[in-house]
Each structure stands twice: as structure tokens, then as C-alpha cells.
Amino acid sequence: MTLKASERMKIPRQHMPEQDPGQRATNFGEVNFGLACEAARTEADRCLGCKGAKCIGGCPVGVDIPGFLGALSEGNLDKAADILFDANVLPGITGRVCPQETQCEALCIRTGKSEPVAVGYLERFVADWAREHRTTKVQHPPATGKRVAVVGSGPAGLTCAGELAKKGHQVTIYEALHKPGGVLVYGIPEFRLPKKIVDSEVEKLKQLGVRIECNIIIGQTYTISDLLNEQGFDAVFIANGAGLPVFLGIPGENLKGVYSANEYLTRVNLMGAYRFPESPTPVIDAPQVVVVGGGNTAMDAVRTARRLGASPATLIYRRSRQEMPARVEEVKHAEEEGVTYHFLVNPVEILGTDDGWVRAVRCQNRELGEPDDSGRRRPIAVPGSEFEVPCQVFIEAIGTRANPLLTQTTPELKVNKWGYIEVDDKNMTSVPGVFAGGDIVRGAATVILAMGDGKKTAAAMHDYLLNQD
């Protein structure tokens, strides 16, 4: 039965069922439970199926959103999944971590009149359904005899590997850490992205015949030239992420209890410090934690601290709430979990005890001035407004820069002045046969853009490999 547009407009946006905030602030279980089938179909009914749907243009990988929502609304989950997976190979992940409110949902025609269609929830729903109900028919296409090395197993590397394997190329992923997944496993916490979802993507790749070699650091264990010359790979995709944390450069940063968000999250997520001492990697226990930053990384760090018992767990950000780059849902969830926010505040010094432990952070107020290059109003220091926030752990989540490990041993690889790899419109680097994508090309970006790069590059690499001889 088809609904009229006016009927569709009357349906309210479905609510995402979630763990009770008080309870979830004490565990690492996923916050969102996912929509039930009925609710998902009702939500899909809210899509007006616009001709020339704008939402598609908001999706960095151009998912046919009205197409998959239409199939879902008809109850044809298989078709919905086919449409979704056609453009996005990791929808179970992006459905959970994409900033939908600035992408597809921002352009939904309903925005303004009522709430946009919950595209993210539905993407997640269809992907989860497919993971649980579809036995992936593993196709083994005829082997091309070409071998490809992929450096890094984040979303860019995983996607590229999968796409190339589906075309019959033999793919090996080299990962520096002991577990594949990149930021998806060491950075983004379990309560936002359960690791079993990443694991199942990795499992799928293995079924496709992709080999994954962990603990191999390209640039150190093997160089790019080793891969091409001695190991006989026909092409290489570099997707080693951005990586290196930036520090503020304020006094007190080497006190005990100061972490980069990367270190804090790696200790807790990858190394399981929340299960210490069963898992032997520790993280410093602190009754009070302050995190500086306004992005997803900062939110993940402060919510992790909250779950490890910090009260208060405080986030300080130099701009105002509107300018926070973090996903809106995370900002809201964190607040419900009891995270305290201080906006328009910047740390100027970390204060320590006599024996070298963090005891507080000295902050200074900011006020918003003229817009800067990013179009956001520039925060300006307010002299004399300093105050102290007591804490025993202070976490910096203010950004990353390019990891030089690989590029420094491959001098022929052209990088820009920030150390990010330069590529042409096919994502090929200055070295023939060597391609790159994801954060190492874009600077810190998003999962969907990394995935999109992996996909686009795989297509370019496929052409390159076939035309090679």
C-alpha cells in the first residue's frame, strides 16, 4: 500500500531505543540498541522518495537513499541491503559513526518542516539485518594473477582490499598493530561501535581470500620498494591513517596523568585496560578527568573516562557548542551520561603535585570574535579570566598529524607540507603503481570518506592492473 506524501509527513521520527543513561555510564555496552523491524519500516515510510533526492548528494559515497528506504518500506530487506551495499561496503559501521546530521540528513527535504528521515538508523538497521540473516555468498571470481599490498587496515584499507579481492586480485593487508581495524578498533569505543561488527567485516574479507598480516610496519619491516620489487606486488594501496597525536604545547604536559586521546583510548579499547588487571595493560585511575577538544575523539575520551568512574568527567572546548565538530548524537549522549561541558574555555597550563602528578588544569575563558578561515567565529582569549579545574587525568584530543614512519623511508613518495601524501585524480601517488587514500591523504577526516577512497581507488587500481602488461 503506497502512502500519500501528506500521510508520510504526519509520521513522527522514530526514536532510537537506547541503554538507560545512568546505567550505560557504568558499562561499555553499546548505547543504541537499534530500531526494531516495525519501527524501521515506519521510519522508512517517512521518506517522500523525492525525485532528484538531495540526500544522495549529501552522502560522500552516493548511496541511493530513497532506493533502499523504498525497499525497506516495502519490507524487501534483501533488496534494501543490495542497494545499500552497492555504494557502501561498511554500512553497519557508517550507520553508527557517520555525521548524518551534516550529510544526508541535513539535505533531507523534511528538515526544517519536521525532522529529517533517520537515514543513519535505517542504514544501521539494514546492515545489521544483513549481517545476521544473509549468508554472504562468497564469490571467488577468476584469479587475475595480480597481487596487491594494502598498508593499514582502517576503513580505507579494508574497503579497498575487499573491492580488489572481488575482482579476482590477490590481496595482502599489512597492519602495524596486532589487530586489524585501525581507528575502528583502537579509537572508537565499544559503546559506539561494537568490535564484533568490525571483526565480522574482517572475517568477510578473509573469506574473500584477503590475507591479513598484523605486526608488520611498512617503512620499517618492509619498505614500499620491497613490496613492489622483492615481494612481487603489482600495486600498493597506502592507507596508514593520520596517526600522530598533536599536543597543545602548554606547561605541564609531561606530568603523570596527561594523555593524548589516542593513548588513552588505545589503552582502554585495544589493550582492554577497563578490564585491568585481567588485561594487564593499565590506565591511570582518576576520580576527576578533564578532556580538551570538541571532536569525536574528545567525546570518546570523556565518555570513556566517565565509564571508568570519573566524576566529574569534564570536556573543555575553546569554541561554543554549535561549533563542535563531534556528532550531535554523541554530544547529547555524553551529556545524558553526566559529562560536564565548559565551552569557550582553553587550557593554558597543567598544574602538578610535588611528586609529578596532575592535580588541576588552569583554564582561560574565550569569547567569539570575527569568523576565521573555517567560517567559524574565532575564539579570543579573555585576559584575567583564568580559573582552575581540578583533575588527576588530563586528556588532549586536539588533532593528529601525518605519521612519517612510512613516508620517511620512501623519499620518492611526494607529500605536501604537512606530510600528507599527494595523489592524482585516480588516487595514484607520485610513485607509479602506488596509490593512497583515507586520512593519510585527507588529514583527519571521516570513516565514510576513508571508505569512499578505498572503493574509488580499488576501481582505479583495477584499471591500472589490467592495463599494466
Place this chain on the structure above:
Amino acid sequence: MFLILDAQWLAPGIRRLIVQAPHVLRHHQPGHFVIVRVAPESERIPLTVADTDHDKQTITLIVQVVGATTEQLCNLETGQSVLDVAGPLGKPTEIKKFGHVVLVGGGVGTAVILPQAKALKNLGNRVSAVIGGRSKDYVILEQDLSQHCDAVYPCTDDGSYGYHGFVTGQLNELIADKAQPVDAVIAAGPVPMMKAVAEVTRPHGIHTIVSLNPIMVDGTGMCGGCRVMVGDKMLFACVDGPEFDAHQVDFDELRDRLTAYRTQEKRAWDHKPSGHVCKCKVAEVPS
């Protein structure tokens, strides 16, 4: 899994493990380290590659029991395996023709200077090694070093063997010997020792390198946990080091940062399911 072809106690609490790790050999140079995980739930710990054997495709690790993970590793026997060996990591040692180089190794730091001795000697340097231990039993690798060095000077705190006193005392004597002027010093060992070495060479303006051992997690530059202050720069020991100009390093801060997990390390030590079953003969519980 990486097979242990040989495991021997070199001294109380110090074990030598010869591990099959062909992938580490290809680009290994003196100064490199690896990150080891003993078993699925283990910590990632950095260990220097003390030696390599291209015929047997092995690396040598020399490990001192200081906590739960090093104990777990040292309890492994010949024929058992470690789960992961990632590397080689870090920047290699500056190996060039210096003239007369004095290598200073304190305790397990002696593992760091062994491959350096080899490489420096091959380039035609005069190489002296000053190696220290608490007492005779704790002086390690003297034989191995003497194969590559022009002179090896063992030192013991209690005078039970070799020079009676700290390695810095012996180093001072070598510097005072005008017949063999010292052109460079490379030191690896406990932080107070490296700091003392830096102070000994500073007034003489002798080029001095130290191999730092901050707490690491990934070893690939991703976490910043291994940061050290060198001059006024914050550097990451795993990618910018671990070797730095001794006269620029803030040793006090490094020493302090190494104590960040004292309480947790005690808990990890006490938590071991089997209690303390170390076979190393010294129950050196972290203090």
C-alpha cells in the same frame, strides 16, 4: 607465533631468548627494537634487538624481569613461542667512523650496546665497552662484547669483579687517558646511569648518545605515550629515537614518568593466577 630456539639465564633475573623472527632481520640495524606480545592478553612491551643471526633467521632478546610481562616472557623455555614480534622499530644508531668510541652498558642496557659494538668495530673504530652490574653475577655479555671490542671494562658496585664502582668512574678514567682520547660515548642502562654519563662527558664536550626507555604502547608514533623532552622539543622515542643526544635529554622527567603505573604494576604482579612462580631466582617485585 615465534619460536624460541634457545632460552638461558645470563644472570639472576636476566634471560637471553633467541627467537625465530625472519621478518625483523631484513632491515634490522643496531639501535632497533621490537614490540613483543607474549600471549593473547599480554601487554605490548618494547625490547632491544641485541643480536641477529641471518643463517638461523633469529633475533636475540635480553630481558630483565621487572614486572608481570617480563616475568611471563622469561618463564618461557626453549621450544615455546611468543605470540607477536613487531619490528624492527625506531631509528638506527648513528654508526660512523668516530675514532675511539666508548660504549657504556648498565645491567640489561648492555644488550643495546652489543650490536653497536659490532657495527662500530666493522667501520674501523676503536671500541671500548664499560659494562656495569651490582656484583659479579650481574655483569652480562662480557664474552660477546670482547669479540668486537678493543677493550672491555667490567665494573661492579660491590667490587666483586672488575672495576670497583659505577660505570661513570671507569668512564672518567678512560676520558682522562690522553693516549686514547674519547671521541664519542653511547650509553644504555638505567636512567640515573645515563644521566650520570651525560654529566661526565658534558664538560669535555664529548658527543654522547643515550638509548632511552620510556613506557610505550604502540611503538609506531600513534599514541605519544613515549614522549621525551630533548632540548626544548617534545619527541616520540619510538619514531624519533630511542637514541638521543644525551646532553639535551631531560632525564629527571623521564625517570619520573616511568613511575606512572607503579600502583597498577604491583596489582598486575599480585594478580598473576599462579602467584609468583618466577624461575629467575630473584623475587624482584617492582618497588
